Structure formats: C-alpha cells, structure tokens
Amino acid sequence: MLKNRSIPFGYCMVNGKYALNVPEAEAVRKIFADYIGGKSLKTIAAEMTIPYNMGKAVWNKNMVCRVLENKKYIGENGFPQIITTDDFKQSARIKAERNTYRKPAPQDEPQQAEATIMEYEPTDEIQRMTNEINRLLDSENADKDKVETLIIKCAQLKYTTICEVRT
Numbered sequence: 001m002l003k004n005r006s007i008p009f010g011y012c013m014v015n016g017k018y019a020l021n022v023p024e025a026e027a028v029r030k031i032f033a034d035y036i037g038g039k040s041l042k043t044i045a046a047e048m049t050i051p052y053n054m055g056k057a058v059w060n061k062n063m064v065c066r067v068l069e070n071k072k073y074i075g076e077n078g079f080p081q082i083i084t085t086d087d088f089k090q091s092a093r094i095k096a097e098r099n100t101y102r103k104p105a106p107q108d109e110p111q112q113a114e115a116t117i118m119e120y121e122p123t124d125e126i127q128r129m130t131n132e133i134n135r136l137l138d139s140e141n142a143d144k145d146k147v148e149t150l151i152i153k154c155a156q157l158k159y160t161t162i163c164e165v166r167t
Contacts, residue, residue: 008070008072008073008079009024009027009028009052009063009067010024010025010027010028010067010073010082011024011025011072011079011080012024017078018078018079018080019080020080020082023050024050025082027048027049027050028067028073028082028083029082029083031044031048031064031067031068032067032068032073032083032087032088032091033087034047035064035068035091035094035095036087036090036091036094040061041061041064041065041068042061044059044061044064045059045060045061045063045064046059048064065095068091068092068095069092069095071088073088074088122158122161123157123161125157126154126157126158126161129150129153129154129157130154132150133147133150133151133154136150
C-alpha cells in the first residue's frame with residue numbers, strides 16, 4: 001500500500017516550520033497555470049515530471065485535482081503562499097464549469113420557463129364512475145375484476161377529456 005503524503009506537495013519542513021520545496025512549488029504553479037490555460041486534469045498529469053510521492057513518478061488526474069483544491073497553496077494555516085487567491089478562485093470556477101455531473105433540479109422548481117399542464121373537466125359520466133368505484137371499494141365484498149374494469153374505463157374517459165393549458 002502506498003503511503004499518503006503527510007506534507008502537501010510543494011512544501012517541506014525546515015527547522016519545524018513549513019517551507020517551500022522549490023521544484024515542487026514551481027510544479028504547483030505550473031499545474032494552476034496549465035489548468036487556467038485550458039488543459040485537462042489528465043493532460044496535466046501526463047506532463048508532470050516531478051514525483052508526487054517518493055518512489056512513484058506517475059501522476060493521475062485525482063492527484064492534480066487535489067492540488068487544485070488545496071487552499072494551503074494560497075497561504076492558509078501557516079503555509080507559505082505558492083499561488084495567488086485569484087488563481088485559486090479562477091481554477092475553482094473553471095472546475096465548476098467543466099463539471100459534467102449536474103444535480104437534478106428540485107421537483108418543486110419548474111424545469112423550463114413555460115410549463116404545459118394537462119387538465120380535464122370531469123363530466124357527469126366520470127363523476128358517476130368515480131362514485132361507483134368508491135362505493136365498490138368501500139363495500140365488504142367488492143368484485144375485484146369489476147372494480148379494475150371500472151377504473152380503466154374511468155381513466156380512459158378522463159384521458160379523452162384532457163386539454164392542454166399553457167402557463
């Protein structure tokens with residue numbers, strides 16, 4: 001099993017304090033510049049020459065993504081600043097725009113500006129059938145086949161009386 005980095009890529013410890021690992025810090029700057037410049041995570045990973053972990057020279061897009069999401073690079077929590085806050089925000093905005101997964105819209109919000117609603121005006125026949133279905137369902141010895149047939153006929157009647165209403 002590979003060991004995770006205990007110190008973020010781009011940093012090292014000097015006299016008990018976080019300091020820049022210059023070659024890695026330059027690689028971090030390059031990652032941000034390339035991503036803002038339009039390169040994909042996979043392309044950036046393929047072009048990396050400095051190993052992420054000791055003994056593992058190959059990068060992957062998840063490693064690049066972790067670098068782009070790490071706020072320590074803008075100087076948080078006692079870490080020296082490697083990139084500007086603007087670059088960090090810009091890369092986050094680009095990442096959000098490129099995200100292919102979209103959460104489904106909540107059901108109570110309309111999916112489009114103009115919605116089509118189907119309505120029907122209950123006729124006397126529909127009302128009579130609905131009452132008969134309810135009476136049969138409330139009775140103790142309801143004929144299941146008869147109730148099912150009435151429900152289907154009532155649904156067919158409702159369907160034939162539907163009209164489109166634009167909102």
